[in-house]
Amino acid sequence: MTRELICIGCPMGCELTVEVEDGKAVSVTGNTCGIGKKYAETEVSAPTRMVTTTVMADNGKPVPVKTRTAVPKEKISDVVKAVKSTTIKLPARIGDTAVENAAGTGIDVIVTKNAG
Numbered sequence: 265m266t267r268e269l270i271c272i273g274c275p276m277g278c279e280l281t282v283e284v285e286d287g288k289a290v291s292v293t294g295n296t297c298g299i300g301k302k303y304a305e306t307e308v309s310a311p312t313r314m315v316t317t318t319v320m321a322d323n324g325k326p327v328p329v330k331t332r333t334a335v336p337k338e339k340i341s342d343v344v345k346a347v348k349s350t351t352i353k354l355p356a357r358i359g360d361t362a363v364e365n366a367a368g369t370g371i372d373v374i375v376t377k378n379a380g
């Protein structure tokens with residue numbers, strides 16, 4: 265099976281062609297760099313995404329956050345729900361953990377903007 269993908273690794277958006285066998289990439293073409301090859305291999309076997317959203321602070325205002333690493337695609341809505349059910353205490357600093365082990369993924373959600 266062949267899959268066509270657009271690499272999301274940078275704004276160049278290389279068009280990737282991936283030959284897939286048994287759910288794994290056996291060849292990747294169209295990538296300009298190694299990031300594209302890695303993206304294609306992951307995307308066809310276990311797709312992941314960084315999650316960016318906001319968490320509510322105890323002053324009633326939202327604070328920007330993101331997952332520390334990419335999350336399996338099927339866990340994204342669970343991670344967002346975990347963040348939306350959390351209120352953090354201010355002050356918050358960039359890199360502070362807002363939600364630990366979000367939705368049991370083992371991945372923390374961290375603050376991306378100083379607040380309070």
Ligand code: SF4
Nearest residue numbers: 271273274277278300
């Ligand atoms: S393959 Fe490399 S150059 Fe092309 S879009 Fe992906 S990261 Fe950018």
